[in-house]
Amino acid sequence: MTVWLRRQxxxxxxxxxxxxxxxxxxxxxxxxxxxxxxxxxxxxxxxHALRQEAMVLLDGAPEITVQRISMGRHDLIPASYVDAIADxxxxxxxxxRLWGYFYDTANGANYTLMVPDGDRYxxxxxxxxxxxxAGVARSRGVVPGKYLFLLSPRAKLFKLKLKDxxxxxxxxxxxxxxxxxxxxxxxxxxxxxxxxxxxxxxVRNPREVAKxxxxxxxxxxxxxxxxxxxxxRTYDSVFNWREGILLALLGGAIFAFVIFAWEKASGLSAEExxxxxxxxxxxxxxxxxxxxxxxxxxVVSLGAFLTGYVxxxxxxxxxxxxxxxxxxxxxxxxxxxxxxxxQVDGVQVxxxxxFTVAPYIAATLVPIWRAAITDPDAVMR
Amino acid sequence: MIFHPTILALLxxxxxxxxxVLAGAAFGVRVLRRWDIASGxxxxxxxxxxxxxxxxxxxxxxxxxLLSLLxxxxxxxxxxxxxxxxxxxxGTLNANAFGFPALILKIAVFFLASVWLIVNHVDNMGYDxxxxxxxxxxxxxxxxxxxxxxxxxxxxxLDLDPEVITSCCGKLFTQDATGVSAELAGxxxxxxxxxxxxxxxxxxxxxxxxxxxGQGGMxxxxxxxxxxxAAIAGIVSVVSLYVYxxxxxxxxxxxxxxxxxxxxxxxxxxxxxxxxxxxxxxxIAVFAGAPSLAExxxxxxxxxxxxxxxxxxxxxxxxxxxxxxxxxxxxxT
Amino acid sequence: MIVLQDITKxxxxxxxxxxxxxxGVDLKIDADRxxxxxxxxxxxxxxxxxxxxxxxxxxxxxxxxxxREVTSLPERFLTHMRREVFGFVFQSFNLIxxxxxxxxxxxxxxxxxxxxxxxxxxxxxxxxxxxxxHKAGTEVQYLSGGEAQRVAIARALINDPPILVADxxxxxxxxxxxxxxLDIVRELRGRGKTVVMTSHDPMIWQADLVDAVVAMRDGRxxxxxxxxxxxxxx
Numbered sequence: 001m002t003v004w005l006r007r008q009x010x011x012x013x014x015x016x017x018x019x020x021x022x023x024x025x026x027x028x029x030x031x032x033x034x035x036x037x038x039x040x041x042x043x044x045x046x047x048h049a050l051r052q053e054a055m056v057l058l059d060g061a062p063e064i065t066v067q068r069i070s071m072g073r074h075d076l077i078p079a080s081y082v083d084a085i086a087d088x089x090x091x092x093x094x095x096x097r098l099w100g101y102f103y104d105t106a107n108g109a110n111y112t113l114m115v116p117d118g119d120r121y122x123x124x125x126x127x128x129x130x131x132x133x134a135g136v137a138r139s140r141g142v143v144p145g146k147y148l149f150l151l152s153p154r155a156k157l158f159k160l161k162l163k164d165x166x167x168x169x170x171x172x173x174x175x176x177x178x179x180x181x182x183x184x185x186x187x188x189x190x191x192x193x194x195x196x197x198x199x200x201x202x203v204r205n206p207r208e209v210a211k212x213x214x215x216x217x218x219x220x221x222x223x224x225x226x227x228x229x230x231x232x233r234t235y236d237s238v239f240n241w242r243e244g245i246l247l248a249l250l251g252g253a254i255f256a257f258v259i260f261a262w263e264k265a266s267g268l269s270a271e272e273x274x275x276x277x278x279x280x281x282x283x284x285x286x287x288x289x290x291x292x293x294x295x296x297x298x299v300v301s302l303g304a305f306l307t308g309y310v311x312x313x314x315x316x317x318x319x320x321x322x323x324x325x326x327x328x329x330x331x332x333x334x335x336x337x338x339x340x341x342x343q344v345d346g347v348q349v350x351x352x353x354x355f356t357v358a359p360y361i362a363a364t365l366v367p368i369w370r371a372a373i374t375d376p377d378a379v380m381r
Numbered sequence: 382m383i384f385h386p387t388i389l390a391l392l393x394x395x396x397x398x399x400x401x402v403l404a405g406a407a408f409g410v411r412v413l414r415r416w417d418i419a420s421g422x423x424x425x426x427x428x429x430x431x432x433x434x435x436x437x438x439x440x441x442x443x444x445x446x447l448l449s450l451l452x453x454x455x456x457x458x459x460x461x462x463x464x465x466x467x468x469x470x471x472g473t474l475n476a477n478a479f480g481f482p483a484l485i486l487k488i489a490v491f492f493l494a495s496v497w498l499i500v501n502h503v504d505n506m507g508y509d510x511x512x513x514x515x516x517x518x519x520x521x522x523x524x525x526x527x528x529x530x531x532x533x534x535x536x537x538x539l540d541l542d543p544e545v546i547t548s549c550c551g552k553l554f555t556q557d558a559t560g561v562s563a564e565l566a567g568x569x570x571x572x573x574x575x576x577x578x579x580x581x582x583x584x585x586x587x588x589x590x591x592x593x594x595g596q597g598g599m600x601x602x603x604x605x606x607x608x609x610x611a612a613i614a615g616i617v618s619v620v621s622l623y624v625y626x627x628x629x630x631x632x633x634x635x636x637x638x639x640x641x642x643x644x645x646x647x648x649x650x651x652x653x654x655x656x657x658x659x660x661x662x663x664x665i666a667v668f669a670g671a672p673s674l675a676e677x678x679x680x681x682x683x684x685x686x687x688x689x690x691x692x693x694x695x696x697x698x699x700x701x702x703x704x705x706x707x708x709x710x711x712x713x714t
Numbered sequence: 715m716i717v718l719q720d721i722t723k724x725x726x727x728x729x730x731x732x733x734x735x736x737x738g739v740d741l742k743i744d745a746d747r748x749x750x751x752x753x754x755x756x757x758x759x760x761x762x763x764x765x766x767x768x769x770x771x772x773x774x775x776x777x778x779x780x781x782r783e784v785t786s787l788p789e790r791f792l793t794h795m796r797r798e799v800f801g802f803v804f805q806s807f808n809l810i811x812x813x814x815x816x817x818x819x820x821x822x823x824x825x826x827x828x829x830x831x832x833x834x835x836x837x838x839x840x841x842x843x844x845x846x847x848h849k850a851g852t853e854v855q856y857l858s859g860g861e862a863q864r865v866a867i868a869r870a871l872i873n874d875p876p877i878l879v880a881d882x883x884x885x886x887x888x889x890x891x892x893x894x895x896l897d898i899v900r901e902l903r904g905r906g907k908t909v910v911m912t913s914h915d916p917m918i919w920q921a922d923l924v925d926a927v928v929a930m931r932d933g934r935x936x937x938x939x940x941x942x943x944x945x946x947x948x
Contacts, residue, residue, distance in 0.1 A: 007824070278808045354394055376770070508788065
């Protein structure tokens with residue numbers, strides 16, 4: 001085993017030295033390779049981060065959401081509908097929700113105002129109190145025990161005592177949240193007491209979701225019924241379609257890269273050819289030369305992969321994928337704000353390896369073999 | 382079909398592997414018919430040089446297949462969010478009829494590929510290509526399995542439909558369902574444990590005999606397959622219950638999740654490694670018949686079998702740990 | 715001992731430019747001796763040297779090295795045998811540019827995977843014996859012809875082979891350096907090495923340490939193994 005390790009170490013040493021000796025020649029390959037990894041990694045990191053955000057959002061989403069539609073627009077839904085839906089067999093935990101977006105002129109940010117439903121965010125705030133997301137508390141400089149002042153759309157000043165700040169762990173979804181008591185919410189937005197923003201419900205058996213949704217839309221023809229599956233599929237088709245288009249375009253790039261790598265690996269310079277001839281003549285075996293060249297491929301791949309991936313990471317998470325913005329901009333429609341949480345995912349890295357390193361290695365196998373079977377007496381001719 | 386980069390990568394990987402394995406099998410036929418080590422003919426020299434190419438190509442395929450199996454399982458787990466009723470890989474794999482057959486074929490390819498790599502390794506140690514015919518005959522047998530795995534995998538992914546409501550581990554691995562998975566789950570706990578630890582003990586005895594006398598390599602290969610089957614049955618029917626501390630949760634995949642401290646890796650990594658080393662390492666002792674391997678084959682075999690047994694012991698220890706440290710009590714004291 | 719039986723080497727067999735470089739050569743090369751293949755250029759001596767050293771295969775005939783038939787050996791094993799038995803010094807030295815003297819010397823030992831410190835020590839010792847150790851860190855393209863040759867010899871000896879094979883070793887050297895080379899050969903012979911070389915340089919094949927001179931012409935041996943200078947002195 002130690003002999004094996006030492007042998008590999010020597011081959012690696014040798015190959016690194018020989019790469020460095022031809023740094024200029026190898027630079028073009030390394031640059032193209034890195035670029036390919038960078039572009040692919042950017043697309044994948046970006047879509048993955050978006051998908052992840054969507055999943056987090058959906059995780060807490062109810063099985064069915066019912067919205068009232070009036071004149072083609074989302075409208076407030078009467079409380080009486082809650083009872084109507086509750087009568088439908090299979091529907092459970094039917095509840096009216098109260099939530100809305102609020103543009104805070106004080107610092108130009110968008111908040112989500114909401115009356116908490118259940119204990120997902122801890123104990124519900126009492127009248128005159130609030131629980132806010134970390135982002136809100138930070139930007140307004142409020143700490144628990146102090147007051148949060150909000151100017152309502154009717155230009156009325158509300159003074160809410162900050163009871164608690166939401167856990168930073170779930171910041172992705174909660175950072176812009178402002179939770180308040182139902183009466184405060186109704187007063188703030190001037191919402192009548194007998195209406196809700198929308199109605200949510202649960203369905204025990206997943207196989208009945210479609211049936212229940214159908215019954216609801218029959219019973220309440222002026223309502224739109226959205227199931228969690230619908231949202232999921234919409235997100236998915238949006239992500240997948242865009243990612244698919246990009247990957248199809250990039251497929252061409254990968255193919256070009258493979259041809260480039262093949263060219264590069266087959267077009268050995270006279271100098272390299274001579275060197276392999278010498279190695280064979282002084283006693284290296286064909287498989288030693290192959291191993292050495294494979295290590296070369298591994299070193300190049302590792303370098304290009306790490307550099308490309310790190311650059312993509314920085315690009316996506318620190319510069320919001322600025323270079324791809326024209327292509328990817330449409331995504332922003334899904335989210336009013338646009339901050340991605342850094343995510344590195346093993347499956348994704350493995351996928352990226354499959355798309356970049358595997359084709360590279362595959363493209364260089366035959367040229368490497370061809371170089372390695374050089375006759376050992378070639379140097380004597 | 383769900384358009385997804387990982388799926389695309391798996392499909393491309395399988396297609397690439399299939400082409401290479403087919404080329405390898407075609408070359409294998411030529412080797413079987415024309416190989417003549419004693420001949421100094423030009424044709425023989427060309428053939429000999431080609432073996433280097435195919436050795437590398439096939440090593441590449443085999444490594445890609447190993448990665449591909451991992452990726453397949455992780456991807457299935459990841460995609461479970463997209464199917465109604467799926468909570469882990471089981472649900473995704475169960476979304477159509479090709480999922481589990483694809484997984485089983487991929488595991489088969491994993492084992493065959495690893496055994497092939499071991500044989501290839503031993504062959505490379507003998508100077509006169511002692512196992513070249515064995516190696517390429519094996520390849521001709523492996524090629525259809527690789528193709529089948531690629532085909533079934535393609536069918537699985539192409540047929541995936543997010544509209545389908547699938548059932549997950551909770552449904553699949555219950556006593557009242559039907560099918561192999563249910564049979565496994567329904568296995569009597571005591572019997573499963575006896576089978577599991579019994580087969581491990583048997584492997585230990587055979588390994589000890591092999592280490593001392595060099596005999597029983599072939600038997601160890603067979604026993605390691607038995608251990609693998611017993612282990613999977615044991616994990617599904619009993620060990621998983623202890624890990625989940627739940628009398629009815631039989632899933633072999635949820636074990637890999639962070640909720641259970643990634644305990645599955647402590648089980649599967651040594652189990653797969655031990656099985657592979659046993660399946661490949663035991664039988665190579667037989668090749669001591671070749672003069673150039675007379676001394677090498679038994680040595681390598683002994684080393685691999687010992688390593689295999691260490692892995693399997695580790696697996697057994699992980700199972701025992703799961704059972705002893707669990708809050709669940711299945712058997713009255 | 716190396717025995718060649720009815721060796722023929724044909725290049726580009728079957729093609730238009732086919733030509734036969736060696737015609738049915740029989741030859742015995744004794745162990746622990748210095749043998750020189752001489753002849754004008756194109757006489758086939760270098761080709762014969764590659765066949766003796768296992769760098770190429772004959773088109774027909776048999777070669778035995780130390781009693782072992784090597785012509786039908788698989789390439790893989792031929793390489794193994796070659797690096798255990800032969801060390802090569804090439805006419806143009808064939809050092810790898812960009813690497814240091816020390817690295818060049820150690821290259822043949824890389825695939826063997828021996829301990830690094832030992833290998834290093836052996837290489838330095840060889841360089842010291844050949845009085846070139848002071849250049850160990852220099853990249854080889856900056857060496858003079860004589861220095862390059864000594865590095866090439868050190869490289870040939872790194873795996874401690876019993877037989878040293880050299881192709882026109884003095885072709886790129888002046889008289890003084892050629893004499894120095896002969897000194898090195900004498901030393902090697904004294905240490906029990908077999909030396910086989912080609913040369914068209916009379917200074918080499920007339921040297922008193924040469925045990926046998928094989929004269930070649932047009933791919934045939936015209937005079938084999940006559941000792942021109944009496945018993946070599948060790």
